[in-house]
Structures are given as structure tokens and as C-alpha cells.
Amino acid sequence: MRCLFVCADDFLWRLAADRGEARLSTLWIVERPRVRARIRAHGAEALAGRLDEEAVYRRAFRTGAEPVLLAVDRARQARVIAAIRKVAPAAPLVVLGEAASLDAEPVVTLPPARVTAGMLEPALERALTRAKVARVREHFGRADRVLILMQDDPDPDAIASALGLKMLLGRSKSAATIATFGTIRRPENRAMTRILDIDVEQVKPPALEEYDMIAMVDTQPAIFEEALGEVDLVIDHHPEETPVRARLKDVRPSYGATSTILTEYLRAADVKIRERLATALLYGIKADTLHLERGATKADMEAFAFLHAHANHNALRRIERPDLPDAALDVLARGIEGRRLADGVMFVHLGAVTYPELIAQFADLFLQVEGAEWSVVSGCVNQELHISVRNVGYVRAAGDVVHEAFGNLGGAGGHRSMAKAVVKLRDWRAAGLSAGDREMGEAIASRFLAALRRGRG
Ligand SMILES: [Mn+2]
Known part of the structure; x- marks a missing residue:
């Protein structure tokens, strides 16, 4: 989409320059020729001219319907908009910052606080998640054999989370085992492990001694009748009814699915989420939130949207409609x-x-x-x-x-x-x-x- 960014200097351009996003084809309209030259030197399109005179807009608009983002002093807004309106009476306008009184000019305003909230908060959260992932990886780096334990009748969220954790730890088949004390009973869940080729082993409690470390996903030690002592890691979204005893834990009851937490981990750590894993995690979120209709939060929806683009939807359909005997x-x-x-x-x-x-x-x-x-x-x-x-x-x-x-x-x-x-x-x-x-x-x-x-x- 072609759009016009009108700004006195190149501050906005420096903020936006490295997005590497091709959805907007932006023409920058700035005041001074030197700034225009700087922007052009980086390969972007730019024009320079007086922002409160129409000449520069005559050169800028092609259809007159291009959306305009306006970032100028409040005091100049009315004059700049008047100049734009002479050339493009119907162009959609977005004003960065508080809009001055504009004689009922229909503009969309974008408060700077919302821009920073939209950019800074996710970056800070991502940095926090990255640090968590680093701690988890460092902790498990010392173990030869890791057990990833799920509840007794593991559901899609548990199975997907276990696979996600295994990928996050970067372990081959022999070094991390995905297991349950029980069995997978629902036909959809059995179809999930078969179609996505996920190995789930059944273990007996005494076998735990064979493992150096234990991680639990989508469940907590207190759920089990067996005394498990302190486990190494718990990642879960169920409320802690008994305080979780684990060396590392991440329990987020506000989340609709543990798969969402794992998706955030994998993305923060830049682990490539391949089709098989994306399909599993997407199904995990779908199953736990009844297709985002129950208990899903913004985090679940964001993970869902990301995974949706990477998942194999044919495989998903085959899982969701299991064969009838x-x-x-x-x-x-x-x-x-x-x-x-x-x-x-x-x-x-x-x-x-x-x-x-x-x-x-x-x-x-x-x-x-x-x-x-x-x-x-x-x-x-x-x-x-x-x-x-x-x-x-x-x-x-x-x-x-x-x-x-x-x-x-x-x-x-x-x-x-x-x-x-x-x-x-x-x-x-x-x-x-x-x-x-x-x-x-x-x-x-x-x-x-x-x-x-x-x-x-
Ligand atoms: Mn769950």
C-alpha cells in the first residue's frame, strides 16, 4: 500500500527504517533537502518542500486516496492539513500525537504513548522470556538423560508442549524422553501422535531413577500420587493448588494453554518452529481453548496467529476428525x-x-x-x-x-x-x-x- 509520511525531520524515518517490511510503500515528505538526501541514500523515496504549502503534495499524491501519517507540531497541524486538503480532499489522515482542534476534520489520532507501548513492551517481554530460556537451557545442559513428564492421560496441549520443550532443549530422541505414567486414550490425541510422529513412552515410577533431570509440562508434581520430590522444571497454566516444588518454574494461570508459553519461549530464543511443531502447538491451543472460545487471552491469540501461518492444516484436519472404526x-x-x-x-x-x-x-x-x-x-x-x-x-x-x-x-x-x-x-x-x-x-x-x-x- 502506497502511503505518505509527512514529518519535519527524519526522526520518524529513523524509527521505522529497519522494519524490513514491504507491506507499506512509503513516500517520505520532509522539510529540508539535506534530510531528503539522507533518506534517499538509504534507498527510500522522499520529497522535500514546505509542509504548509500545497506544491510538495501535488508531486506526492497519485490517486489522492493514499493514507497520510502526519507528524508535525501541534501548532502547525491545521495549516499543514489545509495544504494537503487542497490537493487531496479525501485522503485518510492519521495524526501522530494529540490532534489540535481541526474543525471536525475526520482524522485518526495515534498518541505517542501507544506507539511506545506497542513497540517497547513486547521487546521487554521478549528479553525477559529470552533470559528465562537461557536459564532453562543452562540448567538442562548438565543432564545426559532428561524426562519430560505429562499427566496420566496426556491431552494435545501437554503433548505439544512436551515436543516444544524437547525442541527448545535441542535434544535428539535418545537424550530426552516424552513420557506419561498412563496412556493416551482419546482417539484424536492418539491420531495426533501418529500423524505428527511424536514418540510418547509409558514409564513406571521406578524408571525415574534412570533420568538425570525431570521436566513437567501442562501439569504439576502435586497432581501425581507418586512422591516426585523436587523436579527440575515445571511449565504449566493450571493454578497452583499446592505450591510447586521445582528448581525452575513458570506457571501462568492466566494463559489458555501451556503451548502458548512454549511458543513464546521458542520465538524468543529464535528456534525455528517447523511445520510439525507448529501443527502440534496450534492444535494444543485449539484443544485447550475450544478454538479460542474458552479462556483464551491475547497471548494465546498471538501465538495462534503466528502458528496458524506455519502449521499443516491438512494434518490438523486428519487429527481432528479421527477415523471411525x-x-x-x-x-x-x-x-x-x-x-x-x-x-x-x-x-x-x-x-x-x-x-x-x-x-x-x-x-x-x-x-x-x-x-x-x-x-x-x-x-x-x-x-x-x-x-x-x-x-x-x-x-x-x-x-x-x-x-x-x-x-x-x-x-x-x-x-x-x-x-x-x-x-x-x-x-x-x-x-x-x-x-x-x-x-x-x-x-x-x-x-x-x-x-x-x-x-x-
Ligand atoms: Mn493445558
């Missing part, structure tokens, strides 16, 4: 057959399923049915009844309704638009309820509708 379609067919829409709630009881994530996946699907503000999908697996609930978001909080309907039978709760209940079949029967497929579906529907109606009053 063929047998799952029979379960789905059964569910569709017995579905029931009542009071804007779509009820589907699937009967026996092979893994619990299928229930959540179908709950998302059934919310798309016309007329459904809620979907309540249930199924039995491992001697438990799982009930997944979704809603469109502008109705009662899903967590409250689920708690009211099933809280006395088992674990029940959730967020505004998604919730879940898990009831042991033993407890279901003990409450005098039948575990036959049809009866079970009916009991779930009548309990849920009763709880929903009580809330509607």
Missing part, C-alpha cells in the same frame, strides 16, 4: 433408530459401546440435528454408564443440568455447553433402575427433562 457405524445406526427429540433435546442411547470417546463424538454429531438445542447421548462401557451432554450455548449451563439430573448416582458436571456423567452400573441398579437398553434410555430422558424443566421454572 467400521463397527462404530453399527452402534450409530442403533442410536439413530432409537433417537427421540423432546422439548428441544435429542436423546440417543447407544447401548454397549467399545470405547467411551465414541459417546462424546456422537453427542457432537446429534447437536447438529435441526430443532435440537441439546443432545444427550449415552452408552455403556466397562460396567459404567456414560452420558455426554452438549448444548448450543445460549441455554442453561450443561454442567448444572447434568449435576441435577445424575449427581446423586455418580460423577456429574461440566461447563456451559458440554457436560458429562459417569454412573457405575452397580449404582444404577442399586437405585432401583433397570439396566435394559430401552428402560435405561427412558430413565435418562425423564431424569434429564425433569432437571431441565425445574430450571426453566
Whole structure:
């Protein structure tokens, strides 16, 4: 975009000169020929002339619609603008500094404080992050074998953060192990490790002795039943319920994802974020913030925008829509057959399923049915009844309704638009309820509708 920068001297030019950004094609309009010569010597376009006379603007404007950034003394503003207006009555104007009273001249003002805040604060923050990264690298530089430990059922944010930390430490496969005491259960998360080729090992607590240092990402030592003592590093965004015991720690509860912290680390340290890592981190932020809709901050959005440009979106799509086993379609067919829409709630009881994530996946699907503000999908697996609930978001909080309907039978709760209940079949029967497929579906529907109606009053 061609634009005009009008300024008495070359101060603004020196500030902006090294941006190396080609989006703006700037013509500098200055007062003295010597300043013009200096700017031209550096390869930029410049004109010199009296700023409060129209002659220089006749040479400057091509279309008359080029935006103008004006940086002159307040006292001269009105005269300079009048000269510009004679040549380009409709050119958009940005005034750097306080605009003097300009007879309702429609200008955008840009206070200098905002310019410095926009430039200085990020630079200072980056310097702080760089120093943190240097401490982390120095600390781990002494270790031969490093363990990067995640929670027991690692989610995308944890897996991406672990990969990010490994890249930050610059370690090959053998020298840093990404591990969990548990297993990765959700199909999307398994797809993530497979498609992005991320090795996650399962370790047993005694194996910790084989490692010189332990880092934890997206979790904290207090979460584990095992006594871990003081670990070397904790990077997390969950609040510290028990004070974190670690030699180095960076816990930021205001962040939507640990992947955001790692993205800031990698960028501050000038580590090249390749496609695979960018895809992982982007998915980590997406998954933890429900596509930036829940708990995402400015930092998450900035990291997201940066990663979005570097990620492999085909890989991401394959991860987010995991393969359905063929047998799952029979379960789905059964569910569709017995579905029931009542009071804007779509009820589907699937009967026996092979893994619990299928229930959540179908709950998302059934919310798309016309007329459904809620979907309540249930199924039995491992001697438990799982009930997944979704809603469109502008109705009662899903967590409250689920708690009211099933809280006395088992674990029940959730967020505004998604919730879940898990009831042991033993407890279901003990409450005098039948575990036959049809009866079970009916009991779930009548309990849920009763709880929903009580809330509607
Ligand atoms: Mn997380």
C-alpha cells in the first residue's frame, strides 16, 4: 500500500527504517533537502518542500486516496492539513500525537504513548522470556538423560508442549524422553501422535531413577500420587493448588494453554518452529481453548496467529476428525433408530459401546440435528454408564443440568455447553433402575427433562 509520511525531520524515518517490511510503500515528505538526501541514500523515496504549502503534495499524491501519517507540531497541524486538503480532499489522515482542534476534520489520532507501548513492551517481554530460556537451557545442559513428564492421560496441549520443550532443549530422541505414567486414550490425541510422529513412552515410577533431570509440562508434581520430590522444571497454566516444588518454574494461570508459553519461549530464543511443531502447538491451543472460545487471552491469540501461518492444516484436519472404526457405524445406526427429540433435546442411547470417546463424538454429531438445542447421548462401557451432554450455548449451563439430573448416582458436571456423567452400573441398579437398553434410555430422558424443566421454572 502506497502511503505518505509527512514529518519535519527524519526522526520518524529513523524509527521505522529497519522494519524490513514491504507491506507499506512509503513516500517520505520532509522539510529540508539535506534530510531528503539522507533518506534517499538509504534507498527510500522522499520529497522535500514546505509542509504548509500545497506544491510538495501535488508531486506526492497519485490517486489522492493514499493514507497520510502526519507528524508535525501541534501548532502547525491545521495549516499543514489545509495544504494537503487542497490537493487531496479525501485522503485518510492519521495524526501522530494529540490532534489540535481541526474543525471536525475526520482524522485518526495515534498518541505517542501507544506507539511506545506497542513497540517497547513486547521487546521487554521478549528479553525477559529470552533470559528465562537461557536459564532453562543452562540448567538442562548438565543432564545426559532428561524426562519430560505429562499427566496420566496426556491431552494435545501437554503433548505439544512436551515436543516444544524437547525442541527448545535441542535434544535428539535418545537424550530426552516424552513420557506419561498412563496412556493416551482419546482417539484424536492418539491420531495426533501418529500423524505428527511424536514418540510418547509409558514409564513406571521406578524408571525415574534412570533420568538425570525431570521436566513437567501442562501439569504439576502435586497432581501425581507418586512422591516426585523436587523436579527440575515445571511449565504449566493450571493454578497452583499446592505450591510447586521445582528448581525452575513458570506457571501462568492466566494463559489458555501451556503451548502458548512454549511458543513464546521458542520465538524468543529464535528456534525455528517447523511445520510439525507448529501443527502440534496450534492444535494444543485449539484443544485447550475450544478454538479460542474458552479462556483464551491475547497471548494465546498471538501465538495462534503466528502458528496458524506455519502449521499443516491438512494434518490438523486428519487429527481432528479421527477415523471411525467400521463397527462404530453399527452402534450409530442403533442410536439413530432409537433417537427421540423432546422439548428441544435429542436423546440417543447407544447401548454397549467399545470405547467411551465414541459417546462424546456422537453427542457432537446429534447437536447438529435441526430443532435440537441439546443432545444427550449415552452408552455403556466397562460396567459404567456414560452420558455426554452438549448444548448450543445460549441455554442453561450443561454442567448444572447434568449435576441435577445424575449427581446423586455418580460423577456429574461440566461447563456451559458440554457436560458429562459417569454412573457405575452397580449404582444404577442399586437405585432401583433397570439396566435394559430401552428402560435405561427412558430413565435418562425423564431424569434429564425433569432437571431441565425445574430450571426453566
Ligand atoms: Mn493445558
